[in-house]
Amino acid sequence: MTKYSKQTRLLVAVDCIIFGFDGESLKLLLIQRGFEPEKNKWSLMGGFVEPNETPEEAAARVLKQLTGLENVYMEQMEVFGEPNRDPIERTISIAYYALIDIRKYKDQLSKEYRAEWMPLKEIPKLIFDHNSMVEHAKKKLRYKAALHPILFELLPEKFTIPQILTLYEGVYDIVLDKRNFNRKLLSTGLLVRQKDKDKENSKKGAFYYKLNKETYKDKISSFLNFIPNP
Amino acid sequence: MTKYSKQTRLLVAVDCIIFGFDGESLKLLLIQRGFEPEKNKWSLMGGFVEPNETPEEAAARVLKQLTGLENVYMEQMEVFGEPNRDPIERTISIAYYALIDIRKYKDQLSKEYRAEWMPLKEIPKLIFDHNSMVEHAKKKLRYKAALHPILFELLPEKFTIPQILTLYEGVYDIVLDKRNFNRKLLSTGLLVRQKDKDKENSKKGAFYYKLNKETYKDKISSFLNFIPNP
DNA sequence: ACAAAAGTGTTGCTCATACACCCATGT
DNA sequence: ACATGGGTGTATGAGCAACACTTTTGT
Incomplete structure (x- = not known):
């Protein structure tokens, strides 16, 4: 028997801010969405949390889909929950940032998702509140890395x-x-x-x-x- | 038209770890649940995120219900998303911690919720993963307060x-x-x-x-x- | 007068900063 | 030989930790 029957259920997503370093500058791995809404717009890589996985597992799954990498350094950042952040339907997004060795990135997968490394200083307009997510991630990375050897x-x-x-x-x-x-x-x-x-x-x-x-x-x-x- | 029709929607809750200080020791405000499941068990104060509010607003609402206080120092802590953390139905919980002046707490509301200040060192067994939330909150409070004057x-x-x-x-x-x-x-x-x-x-x-x-x-x-x- | 808590100052030391020169090598 | 980037040492000062005594006042 379901006791919480009067409550509203919501879509829950994860979005990954993926940092990489090529020896010169910090970069972010962004994708061009291949589907509606916002087709062809730049975006962070994300996905919905599925019934039998934790949000961490969802983020790891998304990251693996895009980069082929597992056991990546990843940290939960913050929940973005503005009711209208996704115009199609209310979606709560849990943002994660990840740090990866850029050279380990499997290039072939890039084509499937039209992914690209973009210098952090030249991030284009992203969909929804993704630019705000990136700003928060940058801040949090700086904060954390000032005190801990995560870089x-x-x-x-x-x-x-x-x-x-x-x-x-x-x-x-x-x-x-x-x-x-x-x-x-x-x-x-x-x-x-x-x-x-x-x-x-x-x-x-x-x-x-x-x-x-x-x-x-x-x-x-x-x-x-x-x-x-x- | 809903584009995300194939995705599963989940219950999203907030739980508040409320710290107080009475001049002698740190305390947490806990409630005894007045309803099933886990009736009469000790628990953190929580609630579901409603359709037109952000998680922050939900947490503030819950906090006001319990303490009568508004504009309280509150910080998002971490998402707890184990698929089985709530045995009734899958619920993703966003945990917040709050710091309040214990003397401002309105005692009369305590009865409605059977709330009580418990010394942090004598926290009883709580429902679900709430003990784990408390541990994380303690850690995060220590971390943050070592560097910022939040106490x-x-x-x-x-x-x-x-x-x-x-x-x-x-x-x-x-x-x-x-x-x-x-x-x-x-x-x-x-x-x-x-x-x-x-x-x-x-x-x-x-x-x-x-x-x-x-x-x-x-x-x-x-x-x-x-x-x-x- | 004494007990109990508040308030204050000095010293040594560690660690951070500022700064300039030599080293190894490919061209 | 020289240009390029890699590697090293020292001196100064700021800030932190260790430490003990005086002050106030209620009883």
Whole structure:
């Protein structure tokens, strides 16, 4: 017997703000909708929560459909629930942001969804309240990454310190002192220097580092203060 | 024409974790359910999101029903969406936490809902996943309050520094050095000393302070570091 | 006079910032 | 040899933590 019979049921969706980093700038993975409403308009990737899955599972499913990736760093962001946000029918959307290594993105799937990496600074007009979602995600990413070492999720397994520097500079739109940044970073004990160097971006070559998974798990939830206080 | 006709609609609820402080310890406002299912069991205050309100409005409505209070500090916490969390019918719940001045709580309403302030350390078994919600709220409150001056929302308009100290000690379950805490607090410029003293808790009496609303609005979103680093 | 809580100051140390030069290598 | 980006060290100052005594007043 259903006890809640007088209540209204609503559509519940998830939308994913997918961040990627190509070594130069932060990007978002957007799609051009292949269906009505708003066909051909730019949009975040989303989907409805199905009867037997949690919203997290729905977001993971959507992400896998679009990128082919599983076990991605993903965090619940915020619920967007304006009654008229979707003009077709009221839909409550749970927004998630994800951080992925852009090079792992499976390009072939891009065609099916007409997906594209767009620089965060040149995001077009998106459908519904998706632009607002992106703004919130940017803010939350900055907030979280100032205290926790999550931006490594955007980098490949092996990365160089100049790369991380560029990443932080991109996320916060600031210029950092490489000497101080370097010291701070190494003092966390998060990085393990490798024997080989990346010779693509300089003649001298920059040492590769990997994350120390042990330390990483310990410190992901502790405060680290990566960004200098003004 | 409805385009989303093949999708399943779900019940969407809000649940409120309501924190209060009585000068001694942190408390939660819980109710004893007056209806089935789980009649007479302890529970958070909640309600369904109605067709023409946002989830925030639903939470504010629920909060007003229970406490008579409006314009309360409230923050969206997290969505709880396990398919079986409510055994009657699948319900997605958006959890909010609220901070209120316990003395403003209208006691008469308590009877209608059989509500009670319970010390955070003695929370009974609650229905569904509400205990888990409480744990998450506690964590989030600690996280946020370590960096932002939100705990003032739990205090009356006029409060003393020893009171705030006790509050912070209660929230974090630690003992703080009153000299350092004092200095840190005053250096924020958030407080305005009043002429009168609270003589209830000591013979000497402790000066009342009020919040400097201007500074407060500026600093509520900046990092302040109230809790000493280990 | 004494008990009980409020209020205040100093010092050492850690950590963040500011800043400039040498290194390795491909051309 | 030189241009390019990588890597390192030091000195200064701000802010945090550790710590103990005086003040006020009700009983």
